[in-house]
Amino acid sequence: MADQRSSQHNNRREDHHGERAGRSAAIDLQKYIDRHRRRHGERPALQRIWRSVATFFKHTFNIREGRAPYHVIRKRFVNGARLNGNHLCILIVAMVIACIGLDTNSDIAIVGAMLICPLMGSVLAIAYAAATLDRTLARDAAAGLIVQMVFCLITSTLYFNLSPVAGMTQAMADNSSPTVWDLILALVGGFAGGLGNSRDQEPATLISGVAVATALMPPLCAAGYGIAAMNLGLSLSALYEFGINVVFIALSAMLVLLLLGTPLKRDLNDDGVVTAQEDADARSRAHTVRWRILIGTAIFAIPCIILTSNMVRAADDPTPDSYGAAETARELAVVCPGFKEYTVGLQAEPASDGSSMDEELVARVFTDEELDSEDRTMAEELIRLDVKNLDRVEFRVE
Known part of the structure; x- marks a missing residue:
């Protein structure tokens, strides 16, 4: 009786092993067939086309190719936010040139001021701090930007108080009226600035072009004129245009850094040791902060969108507007x-x-x-x- 039970047990075990072997052989065969089809292009036509297009775009727009080492990227972004006497002197000189340009409607002077304006460094440093969750850098970069804004406003206010011909010009009006196009320029300019600052080669020429395209300095000049003329509405509108540029340049540059996989600052207590808990906290906090940044920038853009919609609605008015x-x-x-x-x-x-x-x-x-x-x-x-x-x-x- 015992021999019979043992024989049945062995038979069942052999059947079970046989089934497992059969399933394994079937899986191996399917893998071989799939590999053969991939190797010889035996896929549905639509799937082949889609994979080819995806591969083309992946290689063509691969922004990680030519990326500088992460420590070099950090050095470039952080150094741009450091203030010293030379930095502030250049800032004041650039502001005086911009004020003359706005006061006389001189496009050449305005462009020249934007080329030497050092404000872009602080904005890109804020973007790096947001991308890496570096609170210390964010605080220092934001404080540096505020200090520069104060110097710019004081300089422009003094200039327009002393200028014998100070008055509202077309350049002044253009740089105190924020529109969606300014927002779009800030987005694409910030993307170019973040990308240029992360390349192996020096990004000086590209950053200068970004500074001209995004026009950070002229709105501060217009705000200074509004203060000198005791016009609160003009000052606030010009400062809002400046804020639109800063926020969306930083947002776009932050996106570039995220696409490049820039590592987070995981040493939250700055003790030189990164624990597993700190790593998990950094990842969780980064996710929360990024969502808050997106929501905050969307809310910040609402007045700009409303102003632009009113302008477009007026432009679409069939009534002649000669x-x-x-x-x-x-x-x-x-x-x-x-x-x-x-x-x-x-x-x-x-x-x-x-x-x-x-x-x-x-x-x-x-x-x-x-x-x-x-x-x-x-x-x-x-x-x-x-x-x-x-x-x-x-x-x-x-």
């Missing part, structure tokens, strides 16, 4: 307290001898409060920039 009233109204909304409406057009007036009617080109600004003489002067200067041969400007309270 005097650029829509663009002027957008600029007046920045400089005029309580602004409501702006109109411009020809108006028939009796001639001095009463025998005929003369036509005058008249602009009217409607506000909900009386404007003081400085606000009226600034608004009139702005209108005359856009409307040539203007006969007079009228201000009305509704």
Whole structure:
């Protein structure tokens, strides 16, 4: 009886081993078939095309190729945020040049100021700190940027207080009116700046081009003019444009660093030892911080999107706008307290001898409060920039 049970047990074990061997052989055969098909291109046509396209783009847009070592990247980003006497002197000189450019509508002077402006270093350092979760660097870079902003505002305010010809110019208006296009320029410029700073070769030329494209300095000049003219609306609008540039340059440069796999700062307590718990905490915190950055930048862009949508809606208005009233109204909304409406057009007036009617080109600004003489002067200067041969400007309270 015992022999019979032992024989049955052995038979079942042999059957089980046979089934396992059969399954293993079937798996090996399927792997061989799949490998044969991959080797000889025996895939569905659509799958082959998709893989070829994906491989092409993967190799063509491989930004990790030519990347500098991580310690070199860190050195470049961190060094750009360090302040010293030479740095601040160049900053002040660049600001004076930019103020002259905005005051005289000189594009050459404005571009020259942006080429030597050292503000981009602090912005890229903030991007590196956000990508690597380096709180110390983030604090130092943000503090350095604020210090530079203060120097720029003081310099530009003094210049426009002392300048005998200071007034609203087209360049001033352009650099105090944020739009979605400024946001897009900041995004692509930040991407180029982050990419250039991470290459093996020196990125000086590319960073200079990014500084010109993203225009960090002119909005600070416009803000200084607003302070000098005691126009809070103009100053806030120009500072918001500067903020849009800073935030989205940093966001885009941070994205480049994440794509390059820049390592996090995992030594959270700076004791020189990275524990498994610190590593897990760093990864978790990085995920949270990045989501907060994305949400914060999206919220920060809402006023810019609203301003642009109003401008586009005015541009799509079928009513003829031969005097650029829509663009002027957008600029007046920045400089005029309580602004409501702006109109411009020809108006028939009796001639001095009463025998005929003369036509005058008249602009009217409607506000909900009386404007003081400085606000009226600034608004009139702005209108005359856009409307040539203007006969007079009228201000009305509704």
